Amino acid sequence: MTENKNGKVPSHTQKITFGNGCFWCTEAIFQALKGVIAVTSGYMGGKVLNPTYEQVCTGATGHAEVIELEYDADVLSLDELLLVFFKTHNPTTLNRQGNDVGTQYRSAIFYTTDEQKQASEAMIKTLxxxxxxxxxxxxxxxxxxxxxxxxxxxxxxFNDNPNNSYCAFVIQPKLNKFAKEFTDKIKPELL
Incomplete structure (x- = not known):
């Protein structure tokens, strides 16, 4: 377990999984968020066991590209996390994010508790x-x-491939937009 900025192991660690387009982009955004302990890129919501990236890219497995977030609920509320989720991708396009098209790029929230489900539904209603x-x-x-x-x-x-053209022309502009809107939510070492 990772310690928080006070040197303590968070007591209210929770997990939630988001599908909001290419996981390279979404991983970079959520890694910058205060209260996020870990971000892991992966696949969820499909019917094939142990899918590979190549299989998921075909759209035939039913999986979405997702990020599994582990976060400290004492630092980052579920509503704040959901707001960042909704404001950093287009939740109104079915099976598409920008030029990325297919069910693997669908907008999805995979909840682990009833509280997460209810909060997700409430956030959609509010928005x-x-x-x-x-x-x-x-x-x-x-x-x-x-x-x-x-x-x-x-x-x-993104962090391992900063000179990659996709990182420079797709991910960096998304990070810049995120930083403008959520400045107070960004980890201080990234400002």
Missing amino acids: TDAKVFDSPIVTEIALASEFYKAENYHQNY
């Missing part, structure tokens, strides 16, 4: 009532199933 998006939110809310960790080269992708 819908406030007309934050021009189109209806199509985010799937489902009970977490088997999580399959992605291959090692997918882990910590």
Whole structure:
């Protein structure tokens, strides 16, 4: 277990899994968030055991590219985490995020507790009532199933490949937008 900034092991550690497009992008955003202890890229929501990246990319396995988040609920509330989730991808496009098309890029929240399910549904209602998006939110809310960790080269992708053109032209602009809107939520060492 990782210690928090006070040198203590968090007492209210929770996990939730998000599908919000390419996990390279979403991993980088959530790694920067105060209260997030660990982010692991992987696959969830499909029907094939131990899928590979190549299999998931076909769309035939039913899995979504996801990030499994471990977070300190004393530092980061579930509502704050959900707001970052919804504001850092397009939850109104079915099976698509930008140029990435297919069921593997669907918007999804895989919850582990009833509280997470209810909070996710409530956040969708709040955002819908406030007309934050021009189109209806199509985010799937489902009970977490088997999580399959992605291959090692997918882990910590942005940080390990800063000169990669995808990182520079796709991920970095998303991080910049995130940093502008959520400055007070970013880990101080990243500012």
